[in-house]
Amino acid sequence: MNTLTATLDDFPIWLETNPSGSFSDWLKASVADDWKRVTHHPFTDAWGAAALPQANLKNYLIQDHRFIDRFVALLAAAVSRAPTLQDRIPGCQFLAVLTGAENTYFERSFVALGVTDDDRNQPADWPATAGFKQLMLDASESTSYTNMLAVLAVAEGTYLGWADRVNKAIAERPADFRYYEWLDLHVGTYFESVIAYLNGQLDQYGPDLNADERAQCLDHFRKATSLEVAFFDTAWAAQE
Numbered sequence: 089m090n091t092l093t094a095t096l097d098d099f100p101i102w103l104e105t106n107p108s109g110s111f112s113d114w115l116k117a118s119v120a121d122d123w124k125r126v127t128h129h130p131f132t133d134a135w136g137a138a139a140l141p142q143a144n145l146k147n148y149l150i151q152d153h154r155f156i157d158r159f160v161a162l163l164a165a166a167v168s169r170a171p172t173l174q175d176r177i178p179g180c181q182f183l184a185v186l187t188g189a190e191n192t193y194f195e196r197s198f199v200a201l202g203v204t205d206d207d208r209n210q211p212a213d214w215p216a217t218a219g220f221k222q223l224m225l226d227a228s229e230s231t232s233y234t235n236m237l238a239v240l241a242v243a244e245g246t247y248l249g250w251a252d253r254v255n256k257a258i259a260e261r262p263a264d265f266r267y268y269e270w271l272d273l274h275v276g277t278y279f280e281s282v283i284a285y286l287n288g289q290l291d292q293y294g295p296d297l298n299a300d301e302r303a304q305c306l307d308h309f310r311k312a313t314s315l316e317v318a319f320f321d322t323a324w325a326a327q328e
Contacts, residue, residue, distance in 0.1 A: 099295070099302055111294030112287035115238065116245075118306060119313040126316045127249035131324040135270070136254035138262035143327035145266065146201050150208055151217045151323070153194045158224045159243065160186055165228040166236040170289070178285040190273055197266045216318035223311055234294055234305045241286040242312035247274045248283050 095102050096118040103109060109117075116123060131148075134140050140148070160183060167179040198208065213221070220243075227235045251274035262268045273279070290305075297305060 097303075097306070098299075110287070110291040112241065112290045115241070115290065115294075115306060115309045119310055122310075122313045122317050123246065123249070126246040126313065126320060127253060129250065129317075129320040129324065131320045132250040132254050134324075135267060136258045136262075138264050138267040141327065142201075144323060146203060146207070147211075147327045148323040149194060149197050149201070149266075150203065150211065151214050151319070153191075153198075153208070154213060154217055155220065155224075155243075156186060156191060156194070158221045159240075162224045162228050162236055163240060166233060166240060169231065169233040169236065171233075171293070175289060178282065182282050182285075185273075185278075193269050193273065200266060214319065214322045216315050216322055220312070220315045220319065223308065223315060227308055230304070232301065232304060234290060234297060234301065235308045237286055237290050237293075238305045238309040239312045241283070241290060242309055242316060244279075244286060245283050246313070246316050248279060251275050 095105065096114075099111060099114050102114050102117065106113070106117075131140075131144075134144075163179055163183055163186070167176045167183070170176045170179065197203075224239055227239045230236075251271050255271050255275050262271075294302070294305060
């Protein structure tokens, strides 16, 4: 193992050379290349330009919507494992957004695209979809609060990363609600506060993990980021 890899695998060693860094900074540093692949993916640039082929838009939304049920269960599990009421409240509030405005966005989009129940239910999960759903289940069943936070922080943090970048770069707001409302859900003061909450919880509780627990948390974070890359790669590929 080279020195860089060893440093990125061990938080105390990394912290020696990055004394102002945090636990969440360390996690992101360990996946820097994949994080950039997600947040600068050509799929996201096409989204900002409202220029996705209809099949890609439809299939992306169908597959992405399949995360909500497992994601809600994961976030609820994290809320249940949070050490204090103060730690629980932001997660509870975000659950209302996921099951409210975000789920409604999908339902309205499916109507606008003419997506039938068969369209939503019959096509198999993409491998990345199946993999991320399994990872969310694994994190929940681990009963580790930090494992759960690691997966949640990737799922939401990467979306803030690409949506904020794209939103600032576009010269004109897309007219199609399917594009601009998805951006709206993943930018702005409130969504930034969700990411700050997830990272803040990792920063509060991560440093106290033992070596094995830290390795598990890092493994969940890395797997989640790799699966996000694979998901966007599939969404950008030719679709039927």
